[in-house]
Amino acid sequence: MSDLKAILHLPGQEPIELPIIKGTAGHDVIDIRTLGKTGYFTYDPGFLATASCRSSITFIDGEAGILEYRGYPIEQLAEKSDYLEVCYLLLNGELPNKKQFDDFHHTVLTHTMLHEQLVKLYSGFRRDSHPMALMVGVVGALSAFYHDSLDINNESHREIAAYRLISKMPTLAAMSYKYSLGQPFIYPDNSLSYAGNFLKMMFAVPCEEYIVNPVLERAMDKIFILHADHEQNASTSTVRLAGSSGANPFACIAAGIASLWGPAHGGANEACLDMLEEIGTVERIPEFVARAKDKDDPFRLMGFGHRVYKSHDPRATVMRKTCHDVLKDLNINDPLLDVAMELERIALEDPYFIEKKLYPNVDFYSGIVLRAIGIPSSMFTVIFAISRTIGWISHWKEMLDQPGQKIGRPRQLYTGKRNLDFQCVTDRCK
Numbered sequence: 001m002s003d004l005k006a007i008l009h010l011p012g013q014e015p016i017e018l019p020i021i022k023g024t025a026g027h028d029v030i031d032i033r034t035l036g037k038t039g040y041f042t043y044d045p046g047f048l049a050t051a052s053c054r055s056s057i058t059f060i061d062g063e064a065g066i067l068e069y070r071g072y073p074i075e076q077l078a079e080k081s082d083y084l085e086v087c088y089l090l091l092n093g094e095l096p097n098k099k100q101f102d103d104f105h106h107t108v109l110t111h112t113m114l115h116e117q118l119v120k121l122y123s124g125f126r127r128d129s130h131p132m133a134l135m136v137g138v139v140g141a142l143s144a145f146y147h148d149s150l151d152i153n154n155e156s157h158r159e160i161a162a163y164r165l166i167s168k169m170p171t172l173a174a175m176s177y178k179y180s181l182g183q184p185f186i187y188p189d190n191s192l193s194y195a196g197n198f199l200k201m202m203f204a205v206p207c208e209e210y211i212v213n214p215v216l217e218r219a220m221d222k223i224f225i226l227h228a229d230h231e232q233n234a235s236t237s238t239v240r241l242a243g244s245s246g247a248n249p250f251a252c253i254a255a256g257i258a259s260l261w262g263p264a265h266g267g268a269n270e271a272c273l274d275m276l277e278e279i280g281t282v283e284r285i286p287e288f289v290a291r292a293k294d295k296d297d298p299f300r301l302m303g304f305g306h307r308v309y310k311s312h313d314p315r316a317t318v319m320r321k322t323c324h325d326v327l328k329d330l331n332i333n334d335p336l337l338d339v340a341m342e343l344e345r346i347a348l349e350d351p352y353f354i355e356k357k358l359y360p361n362v363d364f365y366s367g368i369v370l371r372a373i374g375i376p377s378s379m380f381t382v383i384f385a386i387s388r389t390i391g392w393i394s395h396w397k398e399m400l401d402q403p404g405q406k407i408g409r410p411r412q413l414y415t416g417k418r419n420l421d422f423q424c425v426t427d428r429c430k
């Protein structure tokens with residue numbers, strides 16, 4: 001807490017002193033927890049200027065285009081680390097030593113399989129269900145299976161729930177894809193890396209040997225790293241709010257998956273690729289840019305803009321390079337990349353986008369990389385959910401570890417009617 005104060009002058013009241021709390025970086029905050037006694041609430045429907053918690057997990061500077069996990073720049077982690085090491089970092093706050101990492105890796109590997117009863121759950125879905133619909137269902141269903149880790153006030157229960165989620169998400173996701181194809185599920189192969197195991201469960205078939213392509217494996221692992229956490233985004237805030245009531249951790253993560261699915265959030269990567277396919281050719285870009293600028297047209301350029309980043313999304317910069325590397329290594333000439341590159345060039349020169357600080361975000365290039373890997377667009381947000389599970393779990397754990405944690409319960413500005421007298425339908429309809 002600093003000695004700085006904000007002074008609030010309210011009609012008919014003495015000036016109110018509100019403490020200013022300083023963080024280690026980023027915006028300081030005005031502590032308004034006592035404001036309610038004045039008869040006033042603050043009003044911030046989209047949480048544009050509201051801090052919901054204290055956190056030391058991820059730092060974002062939107063103006064400078066900075067993203068750090070536990071203080072480490074995303075560019076360095078994407079280049080030098082791997083997803084499981086980043087999971088350990090996000091969950092525990094420090095990079096692991098060799099023994100810590102080996103123990104963590106072994107624990108994750110020994111929880112990759114699912115209860116066979118859960119496997120039966122898939123058969124209740126239509127084959128043409130969106131895989132995110134399956135993920136909401138089957139991840140939520142995990143809450144019906146692990147009665148040995150239901151006491152969220154027990155640190156070891158929280159830890160085993162975290163490991164199970166990190167381990168099982170790729171298995172659940174790959175099964176959602178295989179189910180849509182009518183192909184048999186592929187069991188995890190613990191001799192492979194996290195990304196390699198996921199690719200094998202996605203693309204292997206029982207009748208042929210599957211060799212993991214190291215270029216795709218590295219690209220997949222990098223995509224997992226880039227999407228792992230992003231402070232208090234919509235889906236992470238959903239998990240925190242659900243967890244604040246003491247709900248089952250698997251049910252909380254299912255709530256996060258539901259929130260991530262929206263096209264304004266994690267669903268943007270699928271929507272972006274669909275948009276690039278709809279644009280189809282470089283010649284049609286101006287038509288879509290005009291629509292994006294038209295106030296009467298709800299169309300938005302998917303993969304552009306961000307609530308926090310107002311200069312550039314550092315993840316998009318890394319993803320752009322990964323995109324070019326993967327397409328070059330695989331000798332793929334994807335016309336959609338030509339459309340994406342030209343759309344990026346035009347948008348970044350257009351006064352509308354410059355004025356509104358709309359830059360390509362992480363979703364702009366991830367769809368092209370995932371398509372190059374052979375993943376259908378319906379699975380893009382599922383990949384995002386696999387990656388973001390460690391972020392959701394780390395924030396859930398941080399919230400429950402904090403003393404004095406309270407249930408999240410926002411207030412409102414009431415604009416409805418008051419004090420009406422009830423009349424029976426016979427009287428109402430005279």
Ligand code: SDX
Nearest residue numbers: 230233264265266268292300301302303304305306307356
């Ligand atoms: C993710 O929060 C996170 O950290 C999310 C995420 C994560 O890692 O968790 O980073 C992942 O969700 C990335 C964002 C993916 N979504 C998209 O790409 C969808 C397209 N983008 C937009 O829907 C929008 O930019 C948002 C939702 C991302 C941000 O919306 P804001 O901050 O609420 O901004 P806004 O909607 O108020 O827009 C400000 C202005 C508006 O114009 P005015 O009303 O001021 O005249 O910019 C315009 C908008 O119309 N605008 C766009 C635009 N995005 C904003 N115009 C055209 N195309 C766009 N993409």
